[in-house]
Structures are given as C-alpha cells and as structure tokens.
Amino acid sequence: MDAVQQVFKGTFIHSTARCACEVKENHILGTGKDGKILFFEDAHTQSRLAQKWGFDESNIQALGKNEFFMPGMIDTHIHAPQYTFIGTGMERPLLEWLAHTTFPIEDTFSDIENARNKYSAVVRRTLRNGTTTACYFATIHTDASIVLADTANQYGQRAFIGKICMDHNDTYQKYKETTEESIRETKRFVEVLKKKKYDRVKPIITPRFAISCSERLLNELGKLADENDLHIQTVMAHGCYLTNEELDIFRERGAAVSHCPNSNISLCSGHLDVRNVLNHRVKVGLGTDVAGGYSISLLDAIRKSIETSKILFMERSKNDWDTNDIESFQKGNMTPNGINRGAENIPITPEKNPNVLSYKDAFRLATLGGSEALSIDHMTGNFEVGKEFDALLINPDAKDSHFEVFSHIPKEKQSKSKIIDQTIKNFLFIGREQHKIELKDIYYQVY
Template sequence: MDTVQRVFKGTFIHSTHTCAMEVLENHILGTSNAGKILFFEEAREQTRLVQKWGFEESNIEELGKNAFFMPGMVDTHIHAPQYSFIGTGMERPLLEWLKHTTFPIEDTYADVEIASNVYNSVVRRTLKNGTTTACYFATIHTDASILLADIASVYGQRAFIGKICMDSNNTYPQYKENTEESIEETKRFVEVLKKKKYDRVKPIVTPRFAVTCSENLLNKLGTLAEEHQLHIQSHISESLAEIEEVLNLFPGYKNYTDVYDRNKLLTDKTVMAHGCHLSNEELLVFREKGAAISHCPNSNISLCSGHLDVQNILKHKVKLGLGTDIAGGYSISLLDSIRKAIETSKIIFMEKQKRQRENNEIDILQRKMAAHGINSNVNNSVMEMENNHNVLSIKEAFRLATLGGSEALSIDHITGNFEVDKEFDALLIDPEAIDSPFEVFYDIPKEEIIQRFLYLGDDRNISAVYVAGRCVVPFHTNS
C-alpha cells in the first residue's frame, strides 16, 4: 500500500467531464510520496480513512474558513523568451509586431546567459501565478531551449518545451535556420531531453507557424513527431493577414488547417494557438484528428487579431484550453485569460444581438414593401436567424483553465482535477490574504468567494502551489 504523505481537510473545487465546477466543502484528500491522490472523500469518512491508510489525525492540515484548493492552472500557449518585453510594443498588428519586436529579441537568445536570466524569471513568475503546467515556445536555439527545460524541472513545473523550427523568415531574414539544420537540431533537442529523463518536462515539436516554415520542413517535422509519438504545437488562423499569407505560400492546399493536416501535424497530441478564423469545415477536421485549440483572448484583442467563438468550438466538440500567449498577451496570469475569455464571449454575444436586430429591421422593411407590392432585392440570406449563443460562464472558463487545458495537452489522465490516482497539482487559495486585492466582509456562500477570486484575485491570494504533491511555491519550500 502507498504511504500517505500529506492530508488536507476543507473546501476543494474542480471540474469533471460532466460538471464545469464542483464545490466540495468539508472534504478530505490524501497524497502519496509519489505525489498522487490516494483518497478524496467527505470528511465524515475521516475515521475510516485513518484506519485504512494509517496516518495520524494530528497530521491533518485543515484549511482556513474561506480558503480552498483548486487544481493548478494549465497554460497551453506561452512564449518564454518574450517575457523580457511583456507589456510593450503592442501598437502593431501581428505580422508587424513579429518583425519589429519579437524576432529581433528572440534572435539574441543564442546567448545562453540572456536566456538563463529570462527563463528563470518566467518559470518563477508563472508558478507564482498558479501555472502548474506550461506549454512553452522557446527560440530556434537548441542549447537555450534545453536550458529552459532544465530550469522548469528544477523549479518543479510540469512543462512542454518547444525548440522553435523555422526555415523561412522574409520579415527578419537573419532569424531562421536551414531546413536540414532545423530537423537535426530538433532531433538533438528531443534526444537530450529524453536522456535527462525529467519526471514532468517533455519535448514538443514546434514549427513556429506556416508563414515561417517550408512545406519540406513541415513534412519532416510531422514525420519526426509521428516516429517518436511526440506532442506538437504551432499557431493557426490568428489574423486575417496571416491566413492570406499562408494561402499565398501554399496554393496547393484548400485552407490553413489543410497545410498542417496533410503534413501529419494534426494529431491527438497537437495544440494550435488562436484559431480565431477557423471555418466550421476546419473545426470538423480538428475534431476528427483529436487536435486542440489554445484560446488566447488577451493576445487576440491586444494585437487586433480577432475573436474566438468559444461556444462554436465547444459545439464542434474540439478540445479547448486557455493560453496567456505572452508577450502577444500582456498578462502572465491565467486568471486574466479566464476573465478575457468571458469578456470575449460577451462581445461576440452583443455582436450577434446587433446583427439580429439589423436582420429584424430588414425583415420588417421587406414586409412593408411587400404589402405595397414592391419587390425587395435584399439578399434573404442575411435574414437567417443567428444561432443561439450562450455567454461563457465563470464556471466554464474555470474548467478551460484547468481540466480543459489538461485535455488539450492530452494529459488529463495525469492531472487537471482531484480524481483519485491523478497527480496532485493544486493551488491553495486564501481570499483573506494580507494585501488581498479584494475583501470578504461577512459570511457569504463559498461559491461567491470563489467567483470573487476568479474575477478579482491575483498571486497574493495563492498561498501555496503544488505540482505532483511537491510544494513548489513558496520557493524556499521543498516538501
């Protein structure tokens, strides 16, 4: 029998495959030395659990009255080197921003000292903000990318690390590789990470996006991922200008999704960032392949790329998680992603309401014209009723940041909620922390406290972060 390492008692919230958010008060959870959840039951079962598992009741760690545990958050799309210029240079659209800000700075990461400084900072900052799993883009530099993997492992973060591959860069020509070099260095990167045998840090095949990759490179990366059963990440349909450029570069393909699909880069281990302008036809391909989308609402707004219709993604049963996409997004916190995902959903809802009102006005005008024997030339197709659009709820957005993210990365059998046998990735939330950004004035339902944290809270309310049972924040705690 596994040995009980720690036992917690209090309120826990998480998502399941059938419920966006469960609030479980007065529960007890035990973890093993290996960091897995041994039991998770109502606290009234405490005596039986003590007898079964042989732990001391005096060792039970009871949470404060308003405190609660939630699963660690999963950032399905983040650019680690871009942390150095987060919150700057955002006055340009995507392709111009890449040319003038991103590529020149990423090019400096050939210097591992520069990389070390930034990568240590970004891993610490993401962990402090509750990101227990991060899916990182690095740069084209293999040694610096290996360094990022080392740093994530040292701090205990669960991570996918991607050495970027790009053999074409017309906007900043000095920042690219030749095709064979990109493939060979990616192979070296994968081999080194496998030899290191990290517990929770894995390589991920990372063509930057189709604009910076030749067909030959995409095809070889797809083959490499297939041979080694590797995860894959890239960008897709972030902006209209990007889509136009892809169609110009790949005239033999029917759409953006087809470029990745025909080169074996759409699998059940693929996560594609953005997808703002994917057609329903493309979403059907995503569902068929089991590929996921990373919703990055802050970046989508900040770079004026577009809005992702989350309800349409969910309707098509495509896996979906949230991403910060720093530095296209200006916040490193997934709490911001939760909030902006909800706001984006409301914007789309209001836009659809406006179109519906316009359609109704046209319908009324056509009826009046018909009553007077006047034929209308207005296209009847614009009068089709909008599909019902439900605004994304706080509970659904919470799910996307936790279990949804683990599903998108195909690790939901390992983490994402508090099911028994999963690893204990968790955040201990204290709504009454010193200098908390919000107050709890009197007794209110636990669900209202949770909502206040999700809408108003920040890292000051995250008093502890656990990855696979290990307390990784505060940073001096190694238990």
C-alpha cells in the same frame, strides 16, 4: 498499499466531465509519496480512511475558513523568451511587431547566461501566478531551449518545451535556420531531453507558423513527432476563423484549440466562439500567448474569455436586429436582445444565454480543459483519485489581499456554500498573484 504522505481537509473546487465547477465542502484528500491522490471523500468518512491508510488527526492539514484548493492552471500557449518584453510594441501590427521587437530580442537567447537568467524569471513568475503546467515556445537555439527545460524541472513546473523551427524569415533575415540545421537541431533537442528523463518536462515539436516553415521542414518535423510520439504545438493556437467543417476535422483527428483571448484582442486577430468549438466536441484550453498577450496570468485569460463571449453575444444581438425589430423595441414589445416580450416579460441576459461562457466554463478551460487539450488529463486537471495532486491553495485572507470576503446574503439565508461560491467568483474576477505568492502553496513538487 502506498503510505499516506499528506492529508488535507477543507474545501476543494475542480471540474469534472459532468460539472464545470464542482465545489466539495468539508472533504478530505490524501496523497502518497509519489504525489498522487490516494483518496478524496467527504470528511464524515475520516475515521474509516484513517484506519485504512494509517493516519490520525495530527497528520491532517486543515484549511482556513475561506481557503480552498483548486487545480493548478494550465497555459497551453506561451512564448517564454517574450516575457522579457511583455507589454511593449503593442501598437504595431503582428508582422511589424515580430520584425521590430520579437525576432531581435529572441535572437539574443543564443547567449546561454542571458537565457538562463531570463528563463528563471519567467518560470518563477508563471508559477507565482498559478500556472503549474505550461506549453512553451522557446527560440531557435537548441542549447538555450535545453536551459528552459532544465529550469522548469528545477522549479517543479510541468512543461512542454519547444525549440522553435523556422527556415524562412523575410522580416528579419538574421533570425532563422537552414532546413537541414532546423531538422538536425530539433532531433538533438529531442534526444537530449529524452536522455534527461524528466518526469514533468517533455519536448514538443514546434514549427513557428506556416509562413516561416518550408514544406520539407514541416514534413520532416511531422515524421519526427510520429517517431517519438510527441505533441506538435502550432496547430493548436487561436483558431478564430475555423469553420464548422474544420472543427469537425479537429474532432475526428483529436486536435485541440488553445484559446488566447488577450492576444486575439491585442493583435486584432479576432474573437474565438468557444461555445461553438465546444459544441463540436473539440478540446479547448486557455493560453496567455505572451507577449502577443500582455498578461502572464491565466486569471486574465479566464476573464477575457468571458468578456470575448459577451462581446460576440452583443455583436450578434445587434446584427440580428432589423427595422421591424427596432420599431417593436421602441414600442416596448421587444427586449434589447431581439426577443419578443412574453407573459413573463423577462429579458434574455448574457448570463442566461447558453452561448455565453460562465465563470464556471472559463474555470474549466483553465484547468481540466487545458489538461485535455494537452492530452494529460489522465495525470492532472482535477482531483480524481490516481491523478497527481497538482493544486493551488487559495487564501483570500492573505496579507495584502486584493479583495475582502463580504456576504450580502441575509443571515437567515446564509450558508457556507453560498459564501464559498461568492468567494470563488471574487477570486476568479479580481484575485491576483498575492493570493498564491508563496511557492510552498503550490502542491506537487515545489518546496
């Protein structure tokens, strides 16, 4: 039987197949030497667990009053080199932004020392923002892409690393490969990473996007992915204009969507109807799409995914109105959402509309949803026994915390569960890096 390495006791929140945001108060969790979860049960079973696994009270790390564990967040779409110019050039349309800002700066990553310094910064910053798993686009440079893989492994971040492939680039001719070079260098990249045998860092096949790759290159990359059982990156991103028929194909083939709401808004790409995607039983995770998106934080992605769903709700409510609806509303017979008033006279709000994402839904997208999208939900995404303890310790009472924990619930109705629920909402909506600034509070490999 595996020996217990760590034991934690307190509040845990995670997503399961049946619950988008499950709160487990007064629970006890133990991990083995390999970092995998050995047990996760109500604390009233502590004596039995201690006898079975051979630990005592002194071995238990108890969480503070308002602290809680949550799974590490998963960024399913991020461009590592673009962190260096995040927030710049946002006034330009996409192709112009690529030509004037993105491609020229990415081209400088042919310098290995430049790549090493900047990739160290992006990996540390994503970790400090709670991203314990990232699906990275690198650049066309093989050696620099290997540096990114080495850096992620050094800091203990789980990562999929993609050497970008592009044999067409009419907007910035200097930054591209020949077809043969792209195929050859991608094979070399995959072979080098496979030989390194990193536990948490893997190569991923990464065509930049459709117009930057020839048909021959795409075909060869597809063969390479099949031969090495590798993920393919680009097909997952955005998906704002997928039809219902296309979503059915996604489901049938096991494809997933990376929802990048900040980027979608910043680049005027459109709004993804996440609820419709989920209704088609297609896997969905969240992405920052740095630097198309101007925030490296998945907390921002959580918030903007909720805002996007509310914008879609409002747009549809407005479009559904006709002249009779307006007249009925003006007479007081209809709610602003186009619903005839009944006996209860209660308007339908976004929070009560099943098509609008709740904070619980968005929390799931950032954790378990991301692990499902990347097909690693057997390893991470929640606190099920057998998975790696990939977790963030959130402390709302941390020094320089961005919010205070107050309770507006009457004392006679107060309960710890209600206070915890309020604290979780506060963290997801206004929390930021200060709540997990120390890498030691990310539990898996970073110490």
